[in-house]
Amino acid sequence: MNQANISESTIEFDDIDVKALGKVGVLCGGGSAERAISIMSGAGVLAALQSRGVDAHLFDPAERSLAELAAQQFDRVFIALHGRFGEDGSLQGALEQLGIPYTGSGVMASAVAMDKIATKMMWLQNGLPTPAYAQIEAGADLAAVLVQLGLPLIVKPPHEGSTIGITKVEQASAMQAAVDLATTFDDVVLAEQFITGREFTVAILGAGRSARALPICEIVAPQGNYDYQNKYFTDDVQYFCPAVLSAELTAHMQQLALAAYRALGCEGWGRIDFMLRASDQQPFLIEANTSPGMTGHSLVPMAARALGISYDDLCLSILATARVKLQKLHQGAGR
Structure with a gap:
């Protein structure tokens, strides 16, 4: 399987055999409160993959059953679902049962990262800074x-x-x-x-020790209000990517993001959100996203662009990392 080759300072993608990716499902929509955003993400991912010659098709789990998903005989799927029933491990478990390779984190990491309380407990157990x-x-x-x-x-x-x-x-x-x-x-x-200070996010690609952090993005929202409307439906929010930070603080925050990502067992891709306390420049981990947005306002594509990676190439490279996470267990059961 083709994999994205991620180096310390830049990201270079090996040639990906598009035909080898097979028939691809782009899972979007779903039944969560983030359905509308997921549909926007899915539409963007679908267009990107099709522009690269991928045999990609939309599939909405809220409108079609798991039996229909199995009947589609997808060779792999790109999960562009956000929130419950798509980002929380439940769909990942179904895909494991069906043996369909999928993008992003596995069942456990998805479930833990979706639960902000469980995430904070995990981070604190690993000595990582997060607000009380x-x-x-x-x-x-x-x-x-x-x-x-x-x-x-x-x-x-x-x-x-x-x-x-x-x-x-x-x-x-x-x-x-x-x-x-x-x-x-x-x-x-x-x-x-509440942490008074600046807001940042760090996108990550890869898994384990090979995971690498992308340039840090700073989010400057009107009156500090980075809410649902400002996130997706206005142009009032300012983004600075790469963020204006010292080299030392940049490296520290990227290392914290990687430690937070690895502590949860995340893989494929994701995003870690931060607040940087104004009084002492102490960064605090806020939450992890294992299926981040891929809309025109989204932050992972923004961070990739800062490295010269197009949206289309980003989608293709993420798709190439799709796998069944419990494949060793599947193989063992067949012996």
Whole structure:
């Protein structure tokens, strides 16, 4: 199988035999709250792959069954799904059962990265910096959470992306409404210490020790509000890629991103989000994305462009890394 060759300072792609990739499914849409964004990502990926001569076809798991997916006899699939049922390990498990190679992380890494609380626990166990947090369940003492974390703080549903259901709480009186909003998406809510500073993201390609970080992107949103609307539907957000940082801080943040990615067992590609605290330039890991957006506003294609990698080449190279992660177990069962 052709693989992308990722070096320390740049990324060069070996010639990929397009015909050897076979019939490809681009999985997008799905049933999550990020469905609309996934459809945009999928359309972009499909056009990119087809422009390179790939026999690619869209497939929406929310509209078609797993039996239909199996019947398509895809040789591999590009997962352009975001959020639940596509980025959380459930689809990855189905693809493992079907024996269809797929892009991105495997079942366990996808499930852990989709759960922001589990992600933070994993990072903390590995000595990686992430903001202090509290897990809020029904009947929790919100006053105690406010004392523990201080104000302002962030309240979010731990299994959603694209800033869906998130509230910045600046006054104690707003805490209950923030929790109520988050619980419309999740039974358990994550409250997180607010980090005042600059916002960054680091895209990563590869797996294990061969994984490499792309140039860091800085996100400057109006009034610091990098919400769903600003992310995807306005041109009000400014992006700086490569970010204006010292060489030392750049290297430190890229190494932290790689450590965070590897701690979760991620592979293929992904993105790690940061906040850089203004008071002392301390970076904090915020969350991991194992199936990042691929829209016109998305950050992984932006980081790739900073290295001279086109959107089409990026999509093709990610597709070339598709594999069944548990193939050794499949082989063992057949003996």
